[in-house]
Structure formats: C-alpha cells, structure tokens
C-alpha cells in the first residue's frame with residue numbers, strides 16, 4: 001500500500017545574493033537541504049516553518065511568498081516538500097539539527113549535494 005506523503009516545509013533565507021543551506025549530520029546522510037521540517041497535524045504551513053526555524057536555528061522569521069512544491073518518493077517514504085521565502089527578523093543562527101551551514105550564491109548551489117527532493121527547488125533558485 002502506498003503511504004501518504006509526509007508534508008515538509010522548507011525556508012529559503014537570503015542575505016544579499018547569498019542563500020542559506022544546511023547540512024544534515026553524516027549519520028543522516030550528510031546531504032544539504034533548506035532548513036525546515038514536518039508540518040504537524042492542524043498546523044498552518046507558515047507557522048510550521050517559523051516553528052522549525054526557531055527549533056533548528058534559533059531565529060525568528062517572517063514567512064514570505066510560496067516558491068514551489070515537489071513530491072518525491074524515497075525508497076522508504078514520500079515527501080511533499082513545499083518551500084517559502086523567509087526573512088530573518090531576530091536571532092543569530094545556532095545549529096541544533098545540522099552539522100554545518102553555508103551561505104551560497106546561485107552559481108555555487110551546484111557545488112553542494114542536495115537531497116533528491118530539493119533538486120527542483122535548487123533549479124528554480126538558480127534561475128531566479
């Protein structure tokens with residue numbers, strides 16, 4: 001039986017020309033992604049994203065425009081990844097759930113290995 005996809009929200013934070021990306025721990029595959037996480041039952045997506053960015057990075061954000069969504073089937077689960085632009089309002093980034101962060105320009109995105117679900121978003125950001 002096919003399981004329902006897990007709804008995940010991801011935030012695209014920018015500082016000038018740079019975009020924030022975060023790297024999972026090696027024990028979780030070590031791939032790069034956009035910070036965010038699973039939407040809890042009854043939660044609005046922007047609220048979930050703001051909560052996740054607080055939990056993961058200790059920053060308060062304003063969630064902005066919706067960017068895109070990708071339905072990706074991993075071998076053991078399916079993810080519906082929905083991304084939004086975010087503006088940092090408060091806080092200094094402190095990593096709680098990732099091993100590294102990087103601020104990268106559009107052209108540098110190709111230098112990082114992303115989760116498969118993120119590839120359409122990466123392509124979109126390279127064109128923006």
Ligand SMILES: Nc1nc2c([nH]c(=O)n2[C@@H]2O[C@H](COP(=O)(O)OP(=O)(O)OP(=O)(O)O)[C@@H](O)[C@H]2O)c(=O)[nH]1
Nearest residue numbers: 008009010033034035036037038079081115116117118
């Ligand atoms: N946050 C985030 N998760 C992503 C991205 N791309 C992607 O495939 N995922 C997957 O989506 C799922 C999100 O899980 P998570 O661990 O970040 O969410 P969470 O904080 O709510 O998890 P928890 O269940 O450990 O509390 C993971 O399986 C992760 O690998 C992405 O760009 N950002």
